[in-house]
Amino acid sequence: MAQVLEIRWHGRGGQGAKTAAILLGEAAASAGKHFQAFPEYGPERMGAPVLAFNRISDEPVRVHCHVASPGIVVVLDPTLIGKNDVTAGVPEDGVYIVNTNLSPAEMRARLKVKGGKVFTVDATQISMDTIGRAIPNTPMMGALIKATGLMALGEFIADTRHKLEMKFRSKPEVIEGNIKAIERAYQEVQSE
Amino acid sequence: MSKRVAITGNEAVAQAMRQINPDVVAAYPITPQTEIVQIFSSFVADGDVDTEFVTVESEHSAMSATIGASAAGARAMTATSSQGLALMWEVLYVAAGLRLPIVAPVVNRALSAPINIHCDHSDTMGARDSGWVQLYSENAQEAYDNLIQAVRIAEHADVQLPIMVTMDGFIVSHGMENAELLDDEVVRGFIGQRTPKHWLLDVDSPATFGALDFADWYFEHRRQLADAQTYVKGVVLEVAKEFAKISGRDYDLFEAYRLDDADFAVVVLNSAAGTAKAVVDDLRKQGVKAGLLKIRLFRPFPHEEMVAALAGKKAIAVLDRADGLSTMGGPVFVDVRSAMYDAPGPKMVNYIYGLGGRDVDTEQIAGVYWDLARIAETGKITSPVTYLGVRE
Amino acid sequence: MSANAKAKEKGWKDVPIGGLILEAGSSEKYETGDWRTYRPVWDQDKCKHCMICWIYCPDSCILVREGKMIGIDYEHCKGCGICAHECPAKCIDMRLETELQAEGAAAGAGAGSASGATSGGEAGGK
Numbered sequence: 001m002a003q004v005l006e007i008r009w010h011g012r013g014g015q016g017a018k019t020a021a022i023l024l025g026e027a028a029a030s031a032g033k034h035f036q037a038f039p040e041y042g043p044e045r046m047g048a049p050v051l052a053f054n055r056i057s058d059e060p061v062r063v064h065c066h067v068a069s070p071g072i073v074v075v076l077d078p079t080l081i082g083k084n085d086v087t088a089g090v091p092e093d094g095v096y097i098v099n100t101n102l103s104p105a106e107m108r109a110r111l112k113v114k115g116g117k118v119f120t121v122d123a124t125q126i127s128m129d130t131i132g133r134a135i136p137n138t139p140m141m142g143a144l145i146k147a148t149g150l151m152a153l154g155e156f157i158a159d160t161r162h163k164l165e166m167k168f169r170s171k172p173e174v175i176e177g178n179i180k181a182i183e184r185a186y187q188e189v190q191s192e
Numbered sequence: 193m194s195k196r197v198a199i200t201g202n203e204a205v206a207q208a209m210r211q212i213n214p215d216v217v218a219a220y221p222i223t224p225q226t227e228i229v230q231i232f233s234s235f236v237a238d239g240d241v242d243t244e245f246v247t248v249e250s251e252h253s254a255m256s257a258t259i260g261a262s263a264a265g266a267r268a269m270t271a272t273s274s275q276g277l278a279l280m281w282e283v284l285y286v287a288a289g290l291r292l293p294i295v296a297p298v299v300n301r302a303l304s305a306p307i308n309i310h311c312d313h314s315d316t317m318g319a320r321d322s323g324w325v326q327l328y329s330e331n332a333q334e335a336y337d338n339l340i341q342a343v344r345i346a347e348h349a350d351v352q353l354p355i356m357v358t359m360d361g362f363i364v365s366h367g368m369e370n371a372e373l374l375d376d377e378v379v380r381g382f383i384g385q386r387t388p389k390h391w392l393l394d395v396d397s398p399a400t401f402g403a404l405d406f407a408d409w410y411f412e413h414r415r416q417l418a419d420a421q422t423y424v425k426g427v428v429l430e431v432a433k434e435f436a437k438i439s440g441r442d443y444d445l446f447e448a449y450r451l452d453d454a455d456f457a458v459v460v461l462n463s464a465a466g467t468a469k470a471v472v473d474d475l476r477k478q479g480v481k482a483g484l485l486k487i488r489l490f491r492p493f494p495h496e497e498m499v500a501a502l503a504g505k506k507a508i509a510v511l512d513r514a515d516g517l518s519t520m521g522g523p524v525f526v527d528v529r530s531a532m533y534d535a536p537g538p539k540m541v542n543y544i545y546g547l548g549g550r551d552v553d554t555e556q557i558a559g560v561y562w563d564l565a566r567i568a569e570t571g572k573i574t575s576p577v578t579y580l581g582v583r584e
Numbered sequence: 585m586s587a588n589a590k591a592k593e594k595g596w597k598d599v600p601i602g603g604l605i606l607e608a609g610s611s612e613k614y615e616t617g618d619w620r621t622y623r624p625v626w627d628q629d630k631c632k633h634c635m636i637c638w639i640y641c642p643d644s645c646i647l648v649r650e651g652k653m654i655g656i657d658y659e660h661c662k663g664c665g666i667c668a669h670e671c672p673a674k675c676i677d678m679r680l681e682t683e684l685q686a687e688g689a690a691a692g693a694g695a696g697s698a699s700g701a702t703s704g705g706e707a708g709g710k
Contacts, residue, residue, distance in 0.1 A: 038367035062466035291602035
């Protein structure tokens with residue numbers, strides 16, 4: 001099989017896990033890559049645990065099953081840790097990017113993982129500061145870009161700005177807030 | 193020329209409908225089809241299409257209004273899923289019997305009960321004997337391409353049959369992937385105008401549609417319906433050839449993936465075929481001669497070509513995402529095995545998988561191939577029908 | 585019998601697809617007069633030509649020329665009796681076909697009906 005980067009997003013209904021997966025996928029597509037972005041659909045309830053997935057590759061992606069062994073796990077809501085097994089199926093060298101005010105070392109202890117890499121960023125605080133609401137998905141994307149080097153920040157921001165402009169034409173403050181959130185998380189994300 | 197975009201299956205289908213620009217669309221929303229109709233209705237509101245959009249109170253009415261519009265001479269479309277298709281059941285037969293070239297995307301979803309919104313093929317399999325042509329699609333790209341080709345196939349003078357184009361609910365309808373969309377003008381040039389021989393609003397040569405047809409002529413008209421099915425294959429291939437010229441993408445009655453020299457073949461429809469291709473590549477690396485047959489045209493059933501493609505295999509597994517509940521396997525299995533009856537006989541087994549959206553992964557499909565290898569080696573089938581991925 | 589006879593003339597390849605009927609007004613060719621049990625018998629002398637029967641007749645069997653009723657189309661009249669029921673002048677009488685046919689036979693051949701249209705003489709023969 002061709003090299004496929006697989007990402008699993010953990011969040012709660014309303015936090016934008018699906019949107020994040022889609023925005024990331026679209027950005028990857030703009031960068032000439034093949035991709036999939038899809039949520040695990042359940043009863044759509046605000047606050048209920050949700051999953052979303054990405055596959056990103058230079059070759060067309062043909063498999064249509066869930067991502068079972070993600071190389072990257074993004075946790076939008078730290079309260080999910082312990083309740084849901086965010087480490088399920090993740091290989092030894094897996095990368096975790098968690099929205100939390102804890103340090104990477106503290107989060108590693110919480111996750112009970114040995115190998116791989118743990119990144120942390122306080123995306124909730126960043127989104128409160130920049131967007132005015134606790135919507136951690138866009139800052140977490142900034143953290144993901146930094147942690148993985150998936151694409152250049154400028155490239156990602158340009159694409160996301162374009163997408164947001166189509167959606168929020170009448171609310172420029174939303175666009176700027178989100179862009180700022182991405183930039184701040186990109187700078188503030190911590191690794192061990 | 194065409195452009196590559198990041199798009200969901202539902203968005204791709206809605207875009208195809210925009211480019212087709214049908215005269216009439218009558219539809220009712222149902223998960224996971226809802227987005228198609230919602231996006232298309234925004235095209236109507238924005239004046240991007242000339243379509244008369246009829247909001248109706250049920251799928252029965254949606255299909256009925258589509259039939260009326262098509263009989264009147266319009267290029268008419270609808271879209272549905274699951275219970276919605278089930279509610280259309282009565283009128284599906286009218287559409288086929290009246291020989292109306294309606295094109296309808298159907299987003300595959302399980303049927304109640306228990307209530308479920310996720311993918312399986314019970315809905316369209318239930319409509320397989322209605323006289324509708326059925327094209328199945330692996331991903332968003334195929335759903336888009338099939339829908340555009342469906343217009344030409346349905347309206348072809350030798351065919352004049354309704355067509356449903358399916359894709360897997362959520363997995364493809366809501367999953368986002370890359371797909372190449374054609375230019376609007378290219379699509380419009382490809383599909384042209386509908387030129388029905390007879391239509392209800394033709395006051396110069398009036399015709400009666402839907403007249404009573406008892407024992408004196410009903411049988412003859414149903415015989416015609418059966419005859420029309422025999423032309424579908426040829427027209428599907430002819431349209432595919434022309435579509436390749438505008439898109440660069442090749443379509444056939446089915447896709448034979450590394451099948452020529454394969455010992456073990458899996459037959460499957462829709463999105464699981466993509467997963468199975470990855471398994472085939474993996475097994476080939478291990479020296480296992482695995483191959484795949486992905487059915488595109490399921491109705492009418494291209495049995496001659498399929499037998500030619502599957503003859504000589506050591507063992508074949510048919511994967512059904514619907515149960516026939518006959519105790520002898522799913523609908524695809526029954527057809528494939530019946531087609532293979534006169535062929536020098538590979539062993540054949542059936543796997544019912546993925547009901548109600550149950551995920552089917554590469555490991556499970558690889559397991560099917562290993563089962564086939566064992567069956568070929570021992571010559572023994574322990575279980576003709578296996579429920580793949582169910583909790584025992 | 586008649587179905588088989590038709591099938592010999594034309595096969596499934598010879599008829600329009602989808603059960604379409606391409607000839608306008610072809611239902612006129614289908615004679616339903618022999619379905620009758622009762623025949624409406626019109627009394628020309630009592631008729632006021634009010635056209636109430638013409639309005640009510642579900643099978644367009646009231647024959648009219650220049651604003652006046654001139655008779656009943658017995659080739660298509662099914663004998664429902666609505667005309668007789670609605671007629672304000674009581675000039676339409678519903679009479680048993682069997683009685684009228686018996687009278688006609690007694691009176692001699694060809695005297696089946698006042699207007700000269702087909703009577704129900706073939707009733708049940710199809």
